[in-house]
Amino acid sequence: MGNKQVASTHSLFFLQVTFYCMSLEVDWGQCGENAYEVGDFARAAECYEQALLAEPEGTVYYWQLGLVLLLQGKADEAQTTWLLRMLEGSSEQVESWTEELKGILLQAAQKQEQQKNKQLVWEIRNQIQEVDPTDLDNGLHLLELAIQLGNYSGEEIQAFNIIELLQQKSPAEIQFNRLIFLLQQILGTTPLHSSFLELAEAILNRVQNSNQQLNLFNLLLESSIKIGFFQQQPKIAAKLAEFALRLYPKDPEATNHLARLYQDSQQHEKGIEVAREYVLLVESLADKIFASSTLLRALMNTGGHWHEARDLFQKHQELIQEAIAQRPQDLSQLQILRVFNSYFFAPYFQDLPRENRTIQNKIIEVCQENTHFQYEELIKKLHQDRQKHQQDRERKLPKRLKIGYLSACLKEHSVGWLARWLIQHHDREKFAIYEYLIGDRDFTTPLEEWYMAQADEFYKSSLSAEIANKIAEDKIDILIDLDSITVDITFAIASLKPAPIQITWLGWDASGLSTIDYFIADPYVLPDYAQEYYQEKIWRLPQTYIAVDGFEVGVPTLRRDDLDIEEDAVIYYSTQTGYKRHLETVRLQLKIIKEVPKSYFCIKGTSDKEAMQNIFLSLAEAEGIAGDRLRFLDVDKTESIHRANLGIMDIVLDTYPYNGATTTLETLWMGVPLVTRVGEQFSARNSYSMMMNAGITEGIAWSDEEYIEWGIRLGKDATLRQNIAWKLRQSRHTSPLWNGKQFAREMEESYQKMWNIYQQEN
Template sequence: MSKRLSKTKPQRQKHPASPVTTAVSPNLDKILNNQGINFAQRGEFAQAATYFQQAIALNPTEAEFHNNLGIALTEQGKPTEAIACYQQALTLNPNYAQAYYNLGNTFKEQCQFEQAAEAYRQAINLNPNIAAMHLNLGNVLQEQNQFAEAIACYQRALALNPINAHIYLNFGIAMRRQGKFIDALDWLQRALAFNKNLAEAHYNLGLVLKERGQLDHAVECYQQVIALKPDYPSVHKQLAAVFQQQGQLSQAIEYYQQALTLTPDDLGIHQSLCSTLIEQGNVEEALQKIKALQTQDQIPILLLLNYLNELTPAAIFSAHQRFNEKYALPLAQLIQPHLNDRQPQRKLKIGYVSADFRTHSVAFFIEPILAHHDHQQFEIVCYYNERHDDFITRRLQSYADHWVNCVELTDTDLAAKIRQDQIDILVDLSGHTSGYRLLVFARKPAPIQVTYLGYPTSTGLTTIDYRITDGCVDSQGNEPINSETPLRMSNSYFCYQVYDQTPPVNPLPAVDKGYITFGSFNNYAKLNSKLFELWAQVLCVVADSKLLVKAKSFHDPNLQQDFQKQFARLGVEAERLIILNLAPSTYSHLETYHQIDIGLDSHPYNGATTTCQALWMGVPVVTLVGERHASRMGLSILSAVGLTELIAYTPEEYVEICVKLANDLDYLQQLRARLRTQMQASPLMDGKQFTQHLEATYRQMWEKWCATTTVVKYT
């Protein structure tokens, strides 16, 4: 997250004005210096520098002249020359506190924080009574994450100047960056008490409120920043992010676009804009924007490919191979020999890397594995690439032997940490999704590397040895479209676990309502015009039926209207559409299934968590099988539960199954009554058996590596 530290203007050396005479003066050097000061005070720094240089030519031993020239050069954007001037001033006068301070400011502006800190310390040793020096030292220490030392500096600055709003501001920033949000609120509010127009304080207050989930109040703070400082690019980005989080997608897009007018080269804003377009269902528009960028390495273009109807599995894999060639293979030169003990039957260290150890779809499927690992045979290390945690994070953490929050570590540092931890098998749970660390895997910090669960196709990386999958999503013979060796679980590669408390299954809604309600809770990005045509066919055949759709994106009224218009063109009236956005809790989200008789899977990107949740709530889900992994996840889940009659292999069969179910209420009632029990008894929810099979697979990988002495070259 970006850091905004308040900038204290350098205190310029004051000089008494010397009288200007028309005769040649023995004090001409001082006159020239004073002329330079006059120009500098008017902001004419190039002219000022000329006078300071003339003064130095006459008297090169005057430290003050070199200091003043340094200031003029700094203001002209010439930091290297300015630093040389300050250093010359200090050579002439080692006790020149102001020159040390100006030197520190210039180093700070160049992000040379260690050098800046040393200069500020020298200035403080010479003159400890200037609050700004302690403040700026605190700021550069904070930039180096030395929070305790930074706070000590702020305390000394406050003792010297207790009414300086910037000191309170930076105190608050330090607290926020440490996750001490209550303290941060207190300090930031104090800053605003001294200066209500301090935009940086409103901005940081908004960041704290956003972290605490007080999104409406965060919006108020960001809007106050814009009123005070409309050209503040970060605030437009943050405001857009809040609107995106709330599902107000049209407003989010508007503010991302405003942010880009201020910082058009910010790839992070481009990425956020594209992710918002995806949430709106505008996948192709997002893809075109990404292709228009000259630099694409930080944009999740590969994930987008899975949403597009027209691409073949081979075309998707080819794009992943290009990623490997451009970004991963150049890092192969950093790979070092692995010195792990090659004993086949010893206790193994398994490392899981993910940004999704929290309330996230991945957590539903990784928790039963972490909960059932045999800690006598396996030592579990989780590398969590996210700043925030919740009750799911804490629960997952309790299953691990070691927990490492790695979000602040660079790829180089994280790879070194994993190697230092002597991980034997490193498992990627993200693929190319948000928060991925694949370029850590490109450095091969562990002898065996695996990808699993979080991404619906090959990563493309030749440094990842295996991909955990199953025979449904990846049938035999598809090895050519994998950079990894597929290892197929005996049943589904999904292993699902529900939260502790869930609503009971209710009777079939159609019995009381007198009509069938179809439903889909999938991410709106997984929906598309071809899928809507299928759903419209179903609705037109099944008299009086309705369609309930639920997604965060529907918080945006513009999207609701667009959705209704699309179905109107297909002959389905708005009265037959029930549109809902996010529920306030998982429990209430699951309760919404009480309104649905039959679930409709998305295509070509199937649901996984949504399908499992629907089945748990007694709602059968009809899926359409395609060629690629993403369009075969429904096949994997339904096969594991024994519901093969809900699997369609053509669009016509998809419609036929939906209509058949809608016309057989007795069967739907019976299925609804037994579905939860049937699911619990299936391999899909047998966490113990699944984990034992996975551990046996890990052991086989390890035994094979132990028997291999050949040095592998990655190409």
């Protein structure tokens, strides 16, 4: 039956009922009820108005009339109707009438719930909230509805008095499972409002038994991981981890995550304290290695605990060597992911690539063996998929190579900023571009959206086996790992070998995985003999391993007078994370400052600002340098502002044994002279490669003595600085470093050569 036919039938029905009621003088209330039951609220309102004319003292008609007005979207008229009657009653009557009205509204809400009319349920329950703000059950219903309707803002928890009402209830009166479910729904909203923390704590205080305790603990811990590491709200996530530890104070997992969340939310000293607790809680060798790396991370993040971090690193090496000697074969999936990058810190402490790479390759080998045990069936399946892929290609000879880019960092991150030029300049007639984004966030950043728009196809997940299967299903020819050893899921995917050819580019360094075929380098960034200690085959591009078309530059927010620095003074500058603040390099930098009259040292970076200041000031005092020659800058709001503010700097002093990478490119793009100390390892030669490709040799030092000499010479020779700045500006038009399109052609030529080699060998 069509809608018009139904409406016509209803109209005829009510016309008949009305005539019947008029002729027999039957109760108008029945007419209203009949109309209400079939959803004709306008008719129902007319009937209840007639009922009130016939029976002015019929209190229930006021409630029913207000209800049908409400259901027509006339909330103000509904409230006026109810109020008119309430004003006529005594206090005892009003109390009774309130309960009566609430009951009618509750029945109406339940009826609309059955019919799945969520918006009407929302309107009715809001009126119940007005009638009885002490009804916890109704408040919880409203919270659920706000989430379901997409109206949740976080303010509802306070508006509906949820916390206060929960505190008034005894634990026995509370439906705990319902509260857990509601909290879970709230934790799934984005953006996440911090008001839910009060609700989480109120629920925590109402735990009655071990089952409730465990359920709440699991929810709090899982949510803290998701919110902290994927939604990037570590401060809120840390509170959830704190709540979890109130339930199980010695739980190792909660302790570990809290330590990391404190670090990520710039609560550095708390992060160190909790990381020390975590070290004491673990027992197995694999867990001890991870706990040691957690504490190392906490210490190095601050930039001010270098001595303790260096001592711990020696013990950390011993634990890793013990694992290499034992070659355990019973590591869990989680332990594999945690141990594989446990030697991540070595290049920050020492420029010993032969030793570092050997240890790295061996610990990766242990993890890879365990991965094969864990994923034996999947690895067999992926191997069969690769063989079938090769056979299909031989038969069909497709025109385009399928290139897959795998990363958790295709967003506002160094990898994201640098890789975009290759993606943008790819020849789409010869190459199909697939992107595999690692993440579990419910939102995307502008740069991440840009990457998605550039791909022929993209896929996003946080599950390694799922992504590996998708890469195989997509029949990717060449998979490029952009994260290297910095992201655990990337390691897991690459170790499964879902693509015939796998490459590492960008990231930290080569991972050491035997399933990675090539590591992209250039003539400068690795010494000629580096293949001796690399597991992967080093593939050297002809000029540079990285190129960009340039950087966006904003409006500067920093002036010399803001820093109380004279116009004719020389400003040295260093911006890096706490990880890169090797004390020996800091001493070299301060020796330069000491020898250049009227010079200042500006220091900026993501670390514990107070701890970093203390270490720099104490070292300056030891060198006989007044503390007022040092300036500690806050991190700029955006990358483009950071680049603009480089304009007031005269010389940038690079770090060693871990150079700048993105920061070096930005420095050269802005035409600022750079002093870098060249070493042997990849991370100690980044700036050297970039300077050579920009046509600049001034400032390249091969020893500590040369580093100091170049720093002093550049500080004292303004003409030399001007010449370098001019050469850097000119290099924008001629240098391979600033030619993303040419770089893309060189990478594509390499991809084709790699594919040809693969075909010849298979």
